[in-house]
Amino acid sequence: MIFVASGTQDGRGLVEYLLKQNYKVMASVVTNYGKDLLPKDENLIINDHKLDEEAMKNCLKENKIKVFVDATHPYAVNVSKTAMQVCDELNIPYIRYEREVTPIPAYNKLHLVKTYEEASELAMQLGENIFLTTGSNRLDLFAKDSKKYNKHIIARVLPAIASLQICENCGISPKDIVAVQGPFSESLNIALYEKCNADVVVMKNSGTLGGTETKLTAAIKLGLEIVIIDRPRIDYKKLTHDYDCVGTFVAKYEK
Template sequence: MILVLAGTLDGRELAASLAQSGHQVLVSVISSYGRSLAELPGITVHTGELTLDGMKDLITNQQINTVVDASHPYAVNVSANAMAACEASPIKYIRYERSEVKVPEYERLYLAGDAKEAARVAASLGKVVFLTTGSRTLKIFKSEPLLTQCRLIARVLPQPDVVTECINLGFCPGDIVAIQGPFSHELNVALFKEFGAEVIVTKNSGMIGGADTKISAAMEMELPIVVIGRPSIEYKNLCQTQAEVLAML
């Protein structure tokens, strides 16, 4: 049995390919929404966040022989737990990660090492900050003293718990854009214009995460864009295509 940590669209697509190739596949997702997307023929789904101990138990109870880590490029704790659980078992660990978008030459593009740095940089660039970084970093931006006089727009998944989290953090309903991505260049431009965005903040989540169209939209509108770089992790058995994963299996 192969455990696929599929917190992304490309992870779910990989899981489907593995099942079609004859492998027994167990997909792990966090939310019920993720479960509805992952439930495909030949795939069993586990729902809920996995701690290190939880992952070890799942590996043992489901007789997992390989973990394919297709979690989001910024989900550091998930990958760390997966690698540690595989070492403890011990079983094979494979990292499947989408390629980064090549950052273009643009004088108003700023690179940040993490969300905290991005918040400080964004505060110096404008008063209306459009956040396309997902819900997990919103608290960091809301807690940054330099941003207290700025309007923060949160673009997040249209899930009740995510919207509730935004409200609890102090976002008013008019500053929450709850919509499923990725987004086209044209839609990004329209949303940035609609909210009067003066600064865009994003992660380099690759083309499948829509990083390319966010950057191109900001460039067309001549807006500053702050790009949070990926965490620096030494992955074992790194693959960037389905074919590479299948070959390694």
């Protein structure tokens, strides 16, 4: 059986790709929404519980996993580090599938930072109305800093109960929540930025599939300040950006 650490569109695509090749697959997701998006297939088992190191180890052993495919979000570095460590201990072949980064254009109002903390601090210095496209992760940090510096933040998050609960916990007013499923076209991003009177946009480099390119071009056309949290750098044991490469790797170990 192949284990796919999913939770992204990439992960769902890989699950479908492997199922079409008649592999038995276990897909791991962390939300009911992610679970609902996976295909219904007799060869698919879904794990919808969060897996820490010990739970992951037990799961892989109990299900006799032959290959581990890591297709988690590019910024979910802790999951990837745990997966590589567990696979090393259990001698399970590991491969990382990751979407390509979006090239960063030359633009004098674009600022590249390494952490959420840097992004929040800088965004508060650059403008008054800060449009966050980073989802609900670390929203508490931006909310805290916005109160500290008396700035206005708009949070674009998934239309999921968990995301909206985080917004409420952070004290973000419903009028400052854009709860929609991306990615979005350039024109829709422009409309949202204008509607919210944004003068700063904060984003991650989640690749074209994550909508980074159209977020960028929309902000540049409007002359907005842009803060990009750079993608974390990890020394993956085996890294690819291609489904067929994953298929070739899997075929070596799962007959």
